[in-house]
Amino acid sequence: MLLAREIKKRHPFDLPEQEAVLNLLKTADHLQIRFARLFRKYGLTPQQYNILRILRGEGRPLPILEIASRMITVVPGITGLIDRLEAARLVERQRCDDDRRVTYVAIAPRALELLAQIDQPLVELHKSLVGHLSPEELTALSRLLEKARQGEASGESAADAPAAASALPQ
Template identity: 65%
Template sequence: MTPPGLQDELKKRNPFDSKQQEAILNILRTSDLFHNRLGRLLREYGLTGSQYNVLRILRGEGKPLPSLEIAGRLIQVVPAITGLIDRLEKQELVSRVRCEKDRRVVYVAITDKALGILAQIDQPLMAMHKQLIGHLSQQELQQLIDLLEKSREGVTRDLE
């Protein structure tokens, strides 16, 4: 059985103005639904999506990183990386270390407390990923990844 299209889902009487519009609105609708579900899960561990993202980056790197490097790797752009790191530091999930060579550079390190929380989140998060898109085949997942990456080319080209 084919799931209802976005037009039906939104109870939109008239067709979309273009396939591009329909595609963009589908991406936005899907992103919002996924974001809400993931946000609920992360709140159970006292984290926002952006906070989780910072911790995920630090754990993956395995060493402290400068704040601006973290900001450049975030999935969703955060205008105030300093405030975000302040809140994580208050929760004792990261610590700051000034660079000895250049005092203007501040490195952010993940704490053992944060690593423990991430370890608790890993399995429920993988289960949620499976719940959200586990019905897609490996080929469909790769096709989705390829199409989304290709779609972002237009945006990144404009930034150059």
């Protein structure tokens, strides 16, 4: 019921599903703000950091579409993000010899240095956000969030219907 107080809701939630989804949205907003604040200190957006993290983790250049498929958040303008990273000399584009329509993106040494600076503050942020949860609670939280995503992915939701009602409280 903490959420109801936070959003100053006067009436009970219509459904437990509504309360759970709104709790998830409120929590996601809080987390996004904290991550954006951290990455801003290093001149990055969360999406740019995500691209660099993917490239560092892979250890080799990747096609742009492969990077897009691995992103944590859906990014319609991945080319623009890569343009800005390239302008900052954090990535380099490489044309595919076999298929000129394919462009690979490689992480630059400068980006590896930047990521190394971010690593410890990011660990500290993770701990400040969820470090109060036990290992068992963290595992349970991860499994529940995965289960929620799988349930939504199993078919068209009511929100996809043309005349869907808003999930937000009135």
